[in-house]
Amino acid sequence: MTEESDIAAGGVTRIDPNAFRGADGHLSQDWLDRLRSHLLARDEHDLADMMEPLYAADAGDVLEALNADERVQLVQMLGDKFDYLALTEVDDAIRSELLEELPAGDVARGMSTLDSDDAVYILEDIDSEDREEILAQMPAFERLSLKRSLDFPEDSAGRRMQTEFIAIPPFWTVGQTIDYLRAEQDLPDEFFQLYVVDPSYRVLGTIPLDKFLRAKRQVQIEALMGEVLTVEATEDQEEAARIFERYDLVEIGVVDDNRRLVGVLTVDDMVDVIHEEATEDIKLLGGVGDEEISDSVFRAVRSRAPWLVVNLITAMLASFIISLFDASIEQMVALAALMPIVASMGGNAGTQTMTVTVRALATRDLDRSRVRRLIVREMTGGLINGCIFAVLIGAVTATRYLNPGLGMVIGMAMIVNMIAAGTAGILIPLTLNRMKVDPAIASSVFVTTVTDVVGFFAFLGLAGLWFGLF
C-alpha cells in the first residue's frame, strides 16, 4: 500500500489485507462487481463469505452502493447471516425503503440479534403500523423492552439507551461476579462497567472493568464501587452527550422517575449525537434544514424554500428603506454604488459576533457572569472595527469621488452600522435562546436584516442631511 492510499483509507490497517477497499480507500469496484455476480448467480455461500468479514459501517457502504432491488435480494439471500447493524449505518431514506420491502418476520428476527439501542434506532423511523407488525413477531421480553424505549420522547436518553446491562448486588464478591459473567449467556454485546444495585434496581455504585479486573476474587463488590453519575431517561440526548464530554465517560446509567436503572448510554452513540448536533447547527446557521446529501433536488428545494422566502421579505424591507431616499440617489448616484459596502460590512461583522455567540450557547460556555462581559466586548469591538473601517473606506471614497464630504458620510455610517452589528450579533441569539428557540435557526436572518436596514438608513440618511438632498 502506498502512503497515499493508506491515508485515503483513513489510516486503518488490517492485518489480513482485504480487497474490499480500492487503492483510493473507497469501496472497490471489483469487489462490488464480484458481489453482484454472486447475487445474480444466487450464490448464497460466496455472498456470505464476502459480507461476513465486514464491519457494520462497511456493510452499510455496500448497501448504499447497490440499487434498491439488489439490496433486498442481498438481505434475503444472506438470511440469518445478514447483520442488521449495517442498517444503522445507511441513509434514512435507504433504510426505510429497504425495510418496507422485507417481510416483517425477517426484520423481527434481525432486530432480536441487536442491542436494544440499535434496534430502536432502526425502528423509530418506520411508520407505526409496520413497526407494530415487526414488534408483534418478536419475543415478549425484547418486545417490551423496545416498546419502553420507544415510549420515551424522541432524542431523549431513554430512546438512545441500550436496555442490556450488568447489574449485581453489593454483597457479592469479585469471584462470584466473574463466575456469573462466565456462565451467563445473555449479556450485552459490549460493556464497560458493572452496576451495583439494590433489590429495587436503584444504583448504589459503578465499577469500571479495568478496576474490577485488578481486584482479587475474595474482595467484596461493595468495596470497589465508585461514584455514581446517572442521567434521567427523559433527559435530552444532547445534554447527555455533554455530560459524557465533560466527565470523559464511556458509559452512564439511565434511570427512570423512581431512580431505577432502566438502561445505559454508551459513548459510541454519544459520539454520533455530538456529530449530528454539530451538523445540525452548521446547517441551521447556513439556512438549510434537515436535508441530506442524498436527497432529491425537489426535497432539497422544498427544505430550503422557507429560508429563502424569509430572506425575500427582509430584502424587500431593505429595498423599501432605500426607496425612501429615491430623491437623494437621483441627485447623487454615487450613493447607489456605495451603499452596499456599508450594508455588507455590517452583515459580515454581525455574522462574526453571532457565530461566536451561537456556538458558545450550544456548548454551554456562556454562563451568566460571562454574558455581560461579552455584550460589552462585542459593542466595544463594533466601535473599534467601525472606526478602523470608517477611516479606510472614508479615505478610499474621498479619493475615488474627489469628495471628502462623501468620505466623511460613509465613514460615519460605517461606525453606526458596525456598532449595530456587534449589538445585534450578540443580543439576537441571546434573546432567541431565552425564548427557548434554537438561536442557530433564526439568528442569521435577523442579524443581516438589522445590518441591512441600519446600514442603508444610516448611510443614505446621513448623506441626505450632509448634502441637503431632501
Next chain:
Amino acid sequence: MTEESDIAAGGVTRIDPNAFRGADGHLSQDWLDRLRSHLLARDEHDLADMMEPLYAADAGDVLEALNADERVQLVQMLGDKFDYLALTEVDDAIRSELLEELPAGDVARGMSTLDSDDAVYILEDIDSEDREEILAQMPAFERLSLKRSLDFPEDSAGRRMQTEFIAIPPFWTVGQTIDYLRAEQDLPDEFFQLYVVDPSYRVLGTIPLDKFLRAKRQVQIEALMGEVLTVEATEDQEEAARIFERYDLVEIGVVDDNRRLVGVLTVDDMVDVIHEEATEDIKLLGGVGDEEISDSVFRAVRSRAPWLVVNLITAMLASFIISLFDASIEQMVALAALMPIVASMGGNAGTQTMTVTVRALATRDLDRSRVRRLIVREMTGGLINGCIFAVLIGAVTATRYLNPGLGMVIGMAMIVNMIAAGTAGILIPLTLNRMKVDPAIASSVFVTTVTDVVGFFAFLGLAGLWFGLF
C-alpha cells in the same frame, strides 16, 4: 432539587449531594466564597477537603472563576493534592498564565501523576524553554515518553495518544494475565482493551475487557484475540476521530513507521477532537478565527479583521460593478432600490448550497460517485428556485412600480443569479478542497462575491438593455 435545577445541572445526579453547584446548575457563589475565605486564611486542610471530591472538569470551572493570583495560591497551597488534570479543562490563556507562575519543579511533579496524553496536552502550549525546564525535572522514563509524543506533528494521533497501555504475549493464559494485572502497579489510569504483541511490539490482536473477563483462566490469549485496527502516529487526529466514529471504538492502538505499538488513543480525547473540529468549522464559516469567548476585545478585533478586510475588498468590487451602470440608475432610480434584492437572494441560496457541501466534505460523505450528482442537483435546484422567486419578485415589482417590464427584468436577473449561486455554492468549496485548502475558511467570501457581482451585473445590465438606458 426541582426539575428545572436538575436540567440546568446537566441532569447529573450524585448520590452525595454537594453544595458545589447552586440551584441554577452553575458553580455556587456560596461555595466559591467559602473557598476564598479558606484561601485567605491559608487553611490548607479545608481547601483540600473542598477541592478533592471535585471532578477535573469541575475543578477547572473553579480555576476559571478565580482570579490569577488566587489560582496560583490555590495550586501552591494544595501542593500534591492538586489534580493537574483540571488544567486540561480550562481555557488556553488561563492555563498558560498559571503555568508561568508555578515553579517548574511543582509542575513536573504534577505532570508525572497524569497519563501521558494529558501531560502532552498541557505541555504542548507552553513555550519551549519553560517546557524543557519542566521536562528536565521529570523522571527519565516519563520524560522520554513525553518527548516522543511531542516530536509528532501538532494535531497528529501521536500527539493525542497515551503511551501507557497493556501489552501481553499471545502464549500467556487468561489466568496469567489476570495475575499480572493484579500484581502490576504501573498501569494506565483507565484501559478498555488488552494488546497482544510479538517481541518487537507489533500488534497481533486486541481483546476488549468484557470478552477477556468472560474467558476461563486456562484459555490462551491467542484464542481470544480479535481483529486489529490501528492508526499511524503521524495520522491527523481528525482522521483518527473519524475511524472511532465509523467503527464505534473506545480505544485504538497507535503504531510507528515500523508498525510497532507506541501508544493508544482513547475515545474521550476523540470526543474532544470531534467537538473542536465542529467548532472550528462553524467559526470559519462565520468568518471568525481561532478566538475564544474569554479573549479580550483587542484579540477578538484582531482575529476578525482579516475577514473584514477581505469583505471590504469584495464589497468594493461589487460597488465598482454598480458604478458601471451610473447612467442607468440616474435615469431609473428604482433600480437602486431593487438591486440589493437580487444580490441578497443569490447570496442566501449560495450560502445554503455551500453549507451542505462544506459539511459533506468535512464528514467525508462526498465520494466521487456523489459529486457529479450533487453538482447537477445544485444547478437544477438553482434553476427551480430561480424560477419560483422570479415569479414572486417579478409580480411584486411589476405591481409596486406599475411596470411589467421591470418585473420581467428582475425576474430574469433572479434566475441568472440563482443558477450562479448553486454553481458557485458547490464548485467553490470543491475546488478549495482539491487545492487542499479547508473549504470552511474561504468559501463564504468567494460565494457571496460571485452572487453580488453576478446579481448586480445581471440586473443592471438586463435593465439597461431592456429599457435602452445605456
